[in-house]
């Protein structure tokens with residue numbers, strides 16, 4: 001092998017060795033990020049736990065972060081997501097109620113729907129049961145256990161899921177899993 005070819009071969013080998021090492025360290029960083037970043041703060045840890053509790057893994061965890069951020073905490077908050085979430089819950093409940101009883105009166109339907117969306121009722125207790133009052137980020141002056149705070153976080157969670165999936169059906173199903181109960185069972189208290 002003449003020295004020119006040898007030098008060429010050597011630089012080719014060197015080149016690939018460098019490329020491979022760069023790729024390896026990239027991969028290592030990615031693994032490192034995936035393993036360590038989500039648990040890097042108490043808030044992130046709480047989000048991980050919450051995902052396990054509801055049985056849904058976010059593709060975009062930023063959506064759950066936002067859902068668990070009250071309007072008092074930052075400009076980036078859960079206000080709009082909680083409107084979507086409230087609609088997801090009501091749509092899913094309407095489907096179930098009408099599916100069970102096509103003759104339900106509009107008065108009854110509205111009553112049942114307002115029972116699930118009222119802050120004083122199930123959305124607060126469902127949210128508290130999940131421990132959202134310990135997860136949601138609020139300003140220092142805001143009581144994170146206040147029903148309005150817990151409820152908006154609870155609703156926003158389903159808005160976030162719907163947005164993460166790109167449709168509302170699965171978010172509705174997850175709501176029923178979390179909520180327990182079924183629409184046909186029992187009275188208003190079952191909500």
Ligand SMILES: *[C@@H]1O[C@H](CO)[C@@H](O)[C@H](O)[C@H]1NC(C)=O
Pocket residue numbers: 143144145146147
């Ligand atoms: C926060 O709100 C909850 C629920 O309304 C209430 O029980 C609690 O006493 C409040 N805490 C403070 C410090 O105001």
